[in-house]
Amino acid sequence: MSNKKESKLSFVLDNMKFPVIAIVLSFIIGTFFILWTGNNPLIAYGALFGGSLGDIPKIGQTLLKTTPLIFTGLSVAFAFRTGLFNIGAEGQYVMGALFSVIAGYVFRGMPGFILVPAILISGALGGAIWAFIPGVLKAKMGIHEVIVTIMLNYTALFVSNFFIRTIMNPKTLMGTEQKAYSVLIPEHGRLTQLTEIFPPFDYSSVNTGIFVAILVAIGVWFILFKTTMGYELRSVGHNPTASEYGGISITKNIILSMVIAGALAGLAGSTIVAGLTYKIDMASASAGYGFTGISVALVGKNHPIGVLASALLFGIMSNGSRSMQIAGIPKEVVGIIQGIIIIFIAGEAILKVLPAWQERRKKKKELKKEIDTKEAE
Numbered sequence: 001m002s003n004k005k006e007s008k009l010s011f012v013l014d015n016m017k018f019p020v021i022a023i024v025l026s027f028i029i030g031t032f033f034i035l036w037t038g039n040n041p042l043i044a045y046g047a048l049f050g051g052s053l054g055d056i057p058k059i060g061q062t063l064l065k066t067t068p069l070i071f072t073g074l075s076v077a078f079a080f081r082t083g084l085f086n087i088g089a090e091g092q093y094v095m096g097a098l099f100s101v102i103a104g105y106v107f108r109g110m111p112g113f114i115l116v117p118a119i120l121i122s123g124a125l126g127g128a129i130w131a132f133i134p135g136v137l138k139a140k141m142g143i144h145e146v147i148v149t150i151m152l153n154y155t156a157l158f159v160s161n162f163f164i165r166t167i168m169n170p171k172t173l174m175g176t177e178q179k180a181y182s183v184l185i186p187e188h189g190r191l192t193q194l195t196e197i198f199p200p201f202d203y204s205s206v207n208t209g210i211f212v213a214i215l216v217a218i219g220v221w222f223i224l225f226k227t228t229m230g231y232e233l234r235s236v237g238h239n240p241t242a243s244e245y246g247g248i249s250i251t252k253n254i255i256l257s258m259v260i261a262g263a264l265a266g267l268a269g270s271t272i273v274a275g276l277t278y279k280i281d282m283a284s285a286s287a288g289y290g291f292t293g294i295s296v297a298l299v300g301k302n303h304p305i306g307v308l309a310s311a312l313l314f315g316i317m318s319n320g321s322r323s324m325q326i327a328g329i330p331k332e333v334v335g336i337i338q339g340i341i342i343i344f345i346a347g348e349a350i351l352k353v354l355p356a357w358q359e360r361r362k363k364k365k366e367l368k369k370e371i372d373t374k375e376a377e
Helices: 002-036 041-053 056-081 089-106 112-141 145-165 170-174 209-226 228-238 240-245 250-277 289-299 304-326 332-376
Strands: none
Touching (some): 002 304, 002 332, 041 056, 041 304, 056 089, 056 228, 056 289, 089 250, 089 289, 112 145, 112 250, 209 250, 228 240, 228 250, 250 289, 289 332, 304 332
16 A cells, blocks of 8 residues: 555656746746846846735635636647647637626526526537537547647637627617627626625635636546546547547547536636626627636646646736736746647647657668568678
């Protein structure tokens, strides 16, 4: 039992080692960029962490920014774990937000303890439906999910804008003047602000969505690593041919994987609508939570628990960048640090793949040499 615990701890530490090194090196490299701009790195990083973790309300705002990143990070990580590259978390997030607003209006007569779950479930359903499209195309026709999900990101934004302008507009539903945003979800359908439970959060807008995100992350971990369904999903992602010989349906599991990933991204849209904005706005570009989710998943090593830590890191940098800017440091420095972290993480993947590629190449050369020798004889 002791050896088993030690091996698990060793496995966790090995997986954490490179992301931690990547983060530390990224901040060190970021120091040179800060010096290049003529600023003091100590002031810059003091503003970054002070602005995100300096007091309880600032911590609350950091957790607010972390919440949707947990969901989109889980979405991308779940798909990665099952052999799929879900670039469509952004579109699924948008559809989750749209479905949440629709549910908030349609079920507005329900009591709060029913309406709030209905809004969250509707958001998950919106993301799942949007992800079902690339899942079916991949499973049935072999169309790569990256191409389809990228296109659906833009389609989702246009669909959302259409609904805001027409069906879900206050003018259409309430007879008021035309607005550039949808109707508001009712007050009893909104997530509880943590300041109501814990007053020191003060001006922070953090809400119970953060607890939903943590519970969902634990649930995703359980599904992936403790259930038969999770084993089948990971098996198909690791080796589809062997899985098919083992009686596992590739088609079913590809679709299921995309649907679950979409539902997770849709929940990000739900928690933003039900916990912060209470509506959706017309926009020329989406919020970017889905694209940041890709970075969150990579830094979190595509593990649900790793995603929690990674999302918090990105939440800290996102919330602290404003304080850096106020202190006179360009906010682009944070983007540079995030980019360097991703480069290091990608570099680790290359280092792992390169020896295997070199070994295959060596074997091919040896085989060719052997064949040439036999032909010469």
